Structure formats: structure tokens, C-alpha cells
Amino acid sequence: MRSFKTVLFVLFAVALSACSKEEKISRDEPIKPIPVSVVVDKEKVDLGKMLFFEPRLSKSGFISCNSCHNLSTGGADNLPSSIGHKWQLGPINSPTVLNAKFNLAQFWDGRAKDLKDQAAGPIANPGEMASTHVLAIDILQSIPEYVQLFKNVYNVDEITIEEVTDAIAAFEETLTTPNSRFDQWLRGDENAITAKEKEGYALFKEKGCVACHNGAGVGGESYQKFGVVKTYENDTETLGRFNVTQNEEDKYFFKVPLLRNIELTAPYFHDASTWNLEEAVKIMAEYQVGLEVSKEEQGKIVSFLKTLTGEQPAIQYPILPPSSSTTPPPDRS
């Protein structure tokens, strides 16, 4: 049964990739449309979805990946910073998981090279899910349905964190938001965006925003200093890329965030210093490119930014298997 499904998916993938070769993107712009994603291993993706929504990966049994990367609300929690174990408040705004595959690395400081590497972090972070990889695996291994699913997907009897994070990453790879109105316009539908939105896009390019916010993710492809042309004073303790490289010149460098679905994920910036998208545009113009943008220009740019909201992933809420008599109980302390 499984190999038949796999064959079907591979055929489907081949068919779609044949289509995509034929796709002509009508406009040659620095922003690229999000490619339609193809699920090639549905069984793995489904397992990853279960794990993404699995509160038993946390010490308390209360917090899942989805708690802070809520797929109902743009793939983020829309809080200044996330709430972790025992209501600890995180040090930095949680980025969206939507389209995260388009980032050159994960976390604001890029300390995880990919989605798989990222997924291992919060589970064992004492301020977040506060579990350990050993405990998380003990829990999964105590649940017969999970043992069977890992056997089906990975042909293993003993689950390790490698399979857990691989499956979560496979699910996250599917969390893209294609067919935004902007992408429809990129693909040639002249009427997909309004005159005002086109003016906003023209300003977005003119003012230099597009230098960093480009590609399929409209960002995520480089690290940039917060405060290129003017020192940003608000938040001097969050050191960004420096955490990873220990290079003095990487202080206050952050991964450029994706602007896809940006209207869904206030508050903005690593320090969540504004809830208002117009103000975010103004701050970026002032600190990053040294320009003033008028109220009217802010409005036009924001109207363009809202065209970047794409189709949100259609998620069938997973049903998780019950714990067994040997499952370590949750610990809220």
C-alpha cells in the first residue's frame, strides 16, 4: 500500500515539475512567486504534522510547536515574544513558520542551518518547551501508534530525535502560501493588484526596500544590521548574528524577515517594537535606508505589502494517539 502511494506521489511530482518547467513568469521582478509545493512523502508529512501539534513534546504536556507558530494566525503567536514553560517570556519575537523554507538559515541569528536543525531547539530549551530530547523520545517510544508510524516512515524500531526533527521539517516544508494576489500579478494577471498597490510596489523598489526583501520569501536571504544608516538604540542586549559568529562586526545583525503574509504577524521586528505596519515601514526607511517616507507613501507601501498574503495552508487538525501506561506523565512544575 505504501509503495503504491509513494509511486503515485512521485508520478504526481514528476507531472507537476513538468508543468512548472513550462511556467512562464511574465514579469522579471526581484520578487519571485512562491512555487506550488508538492508533497512527495505524505506519510512523513502527516507524521510531522502530528509532531508539530504534539504537546507531549514539552515538559508540561501543554506546549507544542503550534503554540508559538500557530497556523491559525499566520504561523506565529502574534505576541511580543512567546510564552514558554511556567509562563517564561522569550527574549525575541517568534518568526512565522510559514514559508520558513525560504530562509537561508533559521532563527533571527541564523543559528540553525535548516528547518530540521531548528526543530530540535525549542523542545529542549528550558525557557520554551523545557523538555529534553531523551524525555521527548521516551514519551513517543511509549506510544504504540507512534512506534508504528516511525517504523512505517523510517523503518526504525527505536525512535531518535533525528527522525522526529526530520518529520517536523518535512511538514514545515509544506507550509508555503502560494497564489497571493502579488504572485498572480507576477504571473501576468494585470488586474490582480490595484493601481495603488502597484504604486506601493514601485515605491518599495525605489526606496531600496527590495535590496533586502526579495526572492520568493520577500526576505530571508541575508543578514543585515538593524540600524544601517542610523543607530537603533531600543534593544542593545539582543546581539543577533554575533551570538553565532562572535565577530564584533556582526552585532545587531539579524536575518532579514520574510514579508510574505506580513499583515498577519504583528508585532514587528525582532523586538516587537511596533504593532503598526505603517510605522514599521517608516522605521525601516529611517534606520535602514536613511529616507523619510510620507504618510501617503507608507499607506501605498502597506497596501502593496498586503498583496503578499497568500493562501494559508489547509490543515486537517491531527488526531493524536493516547499515552500508554508507560508514558512518562506531564510535569507542570
Next chain:
Amino acid sequence: MRSFKTVLFVLFAVALSACSKEEKISRDEPIKPIPVSVVVDKEKVDLGKMLFFEPRLSKSGFISCNSCHNLSTGGADNLPSSIGHKWQLGPINSPTVLNAKFNLAQFWDGRAKDLKDQAAGPIANPGEMASTHVLAIDILQSIPEYVQLFKNVYNVDEITIEEVTDAIAAFEETLTTPNSRFDQWLRGDENAITAKEKEGYALFKEKGCVACHNGAGVGGESYQKFGVVKTYENDTETLGRFNVTQNEEDKYFFKVPLLRNIELTAPYFHDASTWNLEEAVKIMAEYQVGLEVSKEEQGKIVSFLKTLTGEQPAIQYPILPPSSSTTPPPDRS
């Protein structure tokens, strides 16, 4: 468009109710099959689903109805008691929302007469979602998409808590779990349950469990004292039905919990004193009916109880509209 949809649903409802009139339940047993539920107002149910998953109904913007009544895990959080605002631990185990419509009233002490009445409680409980009805309404009223949805469903411009709880209750009405193996057997499929499970059911009746655990919910239809034949000492501060009636003789009376999907919702009892279903059966027999049940009998009864797990609700995870510039921000303090 809306009236066309309504007509379709009404037709569908009529058709199904015609079918159900023809349904012959083959066995006359004290436990009744869960009727197949019919959604008669999909637009209201969809709005209720959004509100059920809406973290902005809490002060922190982090806790939704689904946080403690998680539809991935049997409609409960499977914690000894729920985690509320600022990690406050609740005083009592959270009952499942699945099949809750079959309860004679809501909460362990029956203080809410129905699902609508219940839904108003946790939003404004300082130990749970810690919001107020005024704040929750201010938030919804500040979000244009919600204003439009309430207009569509209730023909109101000003949202009140009445519509909010009505919509949540309408969604919760749909959260039934029909077609368990036991219900298939009730409907005449002799092979739907095994010989051991049938023996378990026979014991369940013989030992007197069925006196309280009967009907479609396999419970939920009366209040009973925890400790009918033997004083239950563990938990003398949780007074149960007394909270509502102030009658001395109602002390330690609790609503009989539903046994539907019971394998999914450990830990058990209002005080979560056991994670183990065999032990729960033993305790009930000892304190409620004054009988000893052997290990073998416990095993058989538990095997019967597991046949009560039905089809879990198929939920398309809702996409929630973004906050607006006038939405009160979340407050994690």
C-alpha cells in the same frame, strides 16, 4: 448565496432525519448509540469553530478554548488540571468537550446549564483565560472580518457575549464521536466487538456501573457522590454540587463523567488521582458499588471501555483574521 446554502443544509437535515426515523437499533441496551449529528447552520458553526480556536479571547492572547479542550487529544488537555493565565493550575480536571452536549449540565458541579452558559465561564475566569467579556468583545469588534461574520450569522452590528457563546456552543454541539465499535454492535453488527469486550460489557452491567453510566454519553445524566459506599478521603476541599446548591447533602456530589473516548482522556476523576484505566475501574467498584473486581475483570471492563472510542471530529483548522490597528494588544502580565 447564504440562503441557498441554508436551503441545502435544511434539505440535508430533512433527508437525514428521514433516514434516522428508519434506523432500527437492534439491541435494547441501557447505552444508546450516538446519533449522527447534522449541521444545520454551517456558517454559525464555522464562526463558533474560529472562536473556539481564538487565543485573543484570553487576556494573554495565548490561551483558547482548544488549549484545555484540545480536539487533537480527546477534547481535553490530559493534564491533572489545566494551565491558565500566568501558569496558574486549575482546581479540577478539565472534562472533555467531546459529546458534552449529552451532559445534563456543564462543569463537574453542573453550575452551567448548557454549553452556551459554560462557554462564558473560562473567558472571564482570572485563573483561566483571565479576560473579561468587555475586553473579549472589544477585541472581536475591532476586527472587520469578525464584525462581518457576526453580521452574517446574527444580523447584528454590535457583537455581544451572547452571540459569542451561542456560536461556540453551536460548534461544540457538532463535537460528537459517532460510530464507535460499541455503537456498531448496538446497531446490530455482531462482529464489531470481540468476545472479551462483550464479557467486559456484561461485567459493566453486572457490577452496576451502568446504573450511572448509561445513555448516549455513557454518563453525564446525573450527579452522584464520589464515595457512595466508602468515604473517599483524597480530596475533601473540592465540594462538587454543594458549590451550586449549598445543600449539605450535595457535598462531594459530581456530575457522572461521560465514558465515551475514555481511553483518550487520562488522568481520571475530578481530582485526576489515577492515570490508569484499570485502576480507575477498581476505585469506582470499591467506592461506588462496594465490590472488588479482579485483575481479570478489570481487564475485561477496560477492553469494553475502549470500544467506546468513536470517530473523532474532522476539523479543518481555522484561519483567523488579523487584528486591526484598533485591536487591544495582548497582555501577558
